Amino acid sequence: MFKSLKIFLHQGKQFIPDIRTAKAPGVFRGRPVISTDKVDEQALADVCPSGAIGTSPVTIDLGKCLFCGECERCFPGKVHFTDDTHLATNVRERLIIREGEDKPIEVDKTAIRPEIRKIFSGSLKLRQVSAGGDGSCEAELNATGNVQFDASRFGIEFAASPRHADGVLVTGPISANMAKALELTYEACPEPRIVVLDGTDAISGGIFADSPDLDRSFLDTHTVDLYIPGNPAHPLTVINGLLDLTRD
């Protein structure tokens, strides 16, 4: 009993007081800025393993970016990853960063379905579906529930059953073997329900985009409410993205 109390006291205050303004410690490869320096644009694009870099003008699509940092290493004056963890948005085009731009990625409030903010602003329970990912996004999603990030303080939690969920959060590039299970899980969620894509693999297929073993047809028939880029997405990116979607 006393030992448990001692352990309890030794933990101190672990929670991050303000999730909205919290910074990731040390270096973090977050929202990139691209300078207007002239470089061999094709050579820059060719460095990228997942085809995220476009030319004239130079762009980086965070829906495809694996945050490996190879472009910054090869073209240090051209590309710089800032420590901005706020990367999530509901508009796919907003994930495309253009050269010369340095502005935050935001959720477009006018594009949010009205029922989302009306119903989910105080409580959001999601059913997570892992579909061909590498398990890293799952590790970070579990971290959102630990005593430090403590997403449940905002009413954000993961539900065991889709029947208790307000939507699905998908990780992984959506393997053909999981396509049906994903559809069934989504259908089992009561309406209204949302779709969140967590991690670059889910948003674009990432490094697996060309694989014949994927079946991404789920995304042809369902509207995505939030894109959360990352490899994996940082807990701060996930929580702030879900907060931006559901409340002011």
Add this chain to the structure above:
Amino acid sequence: MTMNTNILHITNGSRVSVAQIPVLDYEAFRATALELMGDKARHCVTYFAYPCADALRLIMCIADDAAHDILVFACDVEKGATLASAAADCLALERYEREIHENWGLEFEGHPWYKPVRDFMPNKYKFFEMEGEELHEVGVGPVHAGVIEPGHFRFICNGEDVLHLEIQLGWQHRGVEQLMLEKKRLIERVLLAEGVAGDTSVSHSTAFATVWESLCGFQPSQEVLWARTLAAELERMANHTGDLGAICGDVAYQLGAAVYGRLRTPIVNFSQRWCGNRLGKGNVRPAYAPYAFTEALKQQLLGDLAAYERDFLEMSDKIQHFPSVLSRLDRTGIVKTEQAESIGAVGMAAKCAGVCRDTRASHPYALYEDLNVEPVVKSSGDVLARTELRIDEIKQSLAIVRLLLDNMPSFDGQMRSAGTPAADSFAIALTEGWRGEICHCAVTGADGELVAYKIKDPSFHNWMALALAVRGNEISDFPICNKSFNLSYCGHDL
């Protein structure tokens, strides 16, 4: 035996010309495999097929933990051939044969259980059944209750007691090995290796980098090996800590779940300070160390470890003497020594059942030769053993990390290239991920391009250990059994 003289002996991380690998006829190949596997010091680290001219070439690699070398031999067979199953006489080979059958269409006559590895279709495969009025089936997954990867578990129970568990995987299959051949740029392949199992990205990308450097005939410098060793031990600590939290969570011990859960954070956050990613992605690249390790990082890590160690030891001492936790772990989910040996278990699953298999000691790579790691081995084979092993391995990793920090090399942070892979070559690398032995193997063709790339995660062997462990347990103990192994779905499914 005369047979053995015909076999190539190589060491971990080495390259040989394909022509040096002895090609036996299938009868001799099978007999050699069975004979070698008869020695308990040996186990099969990989067995795969790839197209070679008009035929299929089978390559088997058997590690000898006593002699510290790897025995390699091959066999050419016609496409669509029917072969006598070696698994019929050696269970440890059963999943390899099923995989070869599924990927290349070879038939293995007499195989004990011809069930799909990854390529399952509803209605095509019928699950194992038992009949009896008292029995019922429980199906779980592929989507599970927690934030976890997909797999299907089918239990056959008598009341609360599990008689049989069948595990069907493959849901995460995304074509990693095929993409490894199709994607020609090194950075693409590096990213694929990092994504084999995201929680083991350091050890998988170290295996890839070792294979690549070996194919190119490149010897990485001391600081590169130092960084990989340090990153691997931090990865082990982070995952073991997280698992201890999850084990506490599964027996409803909230203090343990919260404390271990938060103790994982400083370790993964340190990884981010070092390489910009909490799971170590980006930290291992062939030929160079992309992120210099500085004096400031060293001081940061020493401080983090001191704070971690105090709270970790206090918490671990508590659970190791706390009857209500111990009663749930003790004698739950037992894997017996004979079982671990027969299925070819590796890593934690083997070490907890009294089978000492740890690549760091038996086939050392990076700086492990100098570190003389003495594997932690437990004999009881239960959830408690797998819990205590994690505690002991964390203590061991703490010592290794501090020793490495005392001998910190200097880094220049320069990008380097390993060069280009040699033609007609074969390379193999074993690393010890936190779950156990990882094996990457590559074969190049006449133009130096990859013609085969084979990946094996320890979970490939150890899922069968979980299936055996739950027999005779209450089904309500399944979560704690599962968590005590914490096997990888994506690493198995590829």
